[in-house]
Amino acid sequence: MRRDTTSSLDAGISGLTRSSPLLRDRYVDWLEAHLEPRSKVLELGSGTGRPVAERLAYGYDYLGVDASTEMVSVATGNVPNAQFLVADMRRLELPAGKFDAVVAF
Numbered sequence: 001m002r003r004d005t006t007s008s009l010d011a012g013i014s015g016l017t018r019s020s021p022l023l024r025d026r027y028v029d030w031l032e033a034h035l036e037p038r039s040k041v042l043e044l045g046s047g048t049g050r051p052v053a054e055r056l057a058y059g060y061d062y063l064g065v066d067a068s069t070e071m072v073s074v075a076t077g078n079v080p081n082a083q084f085l086v087a088d089m090r091r092l093e094l095p096a097g098k099f100d101a102v103v104a105f
Helices: 003-013 021-034 052-056 069-078
Strands: 040-044 061-066 083-086 101-104
Touching (some): 021 052, 021 101, 052 061, 052 069, 061 069
Parallel strands (some): 061 083
């Protein structure tokens, strides 16, 4: 991912609230425009896998993490092409530099 594009993301989403589905969709659009195919993407708090995993699991190496076994079970059914992990994101230990992008909505 090119690091010089952060300010363009900030400019493109100004005025939207953090909880806005539109903000989430625009951020995922931005990611898709800037990530190389098969980039590694981590989503923290992936829930049911909708809508972020549905969009990212097919073009990227996606891992969704959620603390709820039930949510991960639903997500696995919703997005069978994605990988999901039951874990507390506060205690998640992954190697530095393993992911090209991290999202949390």
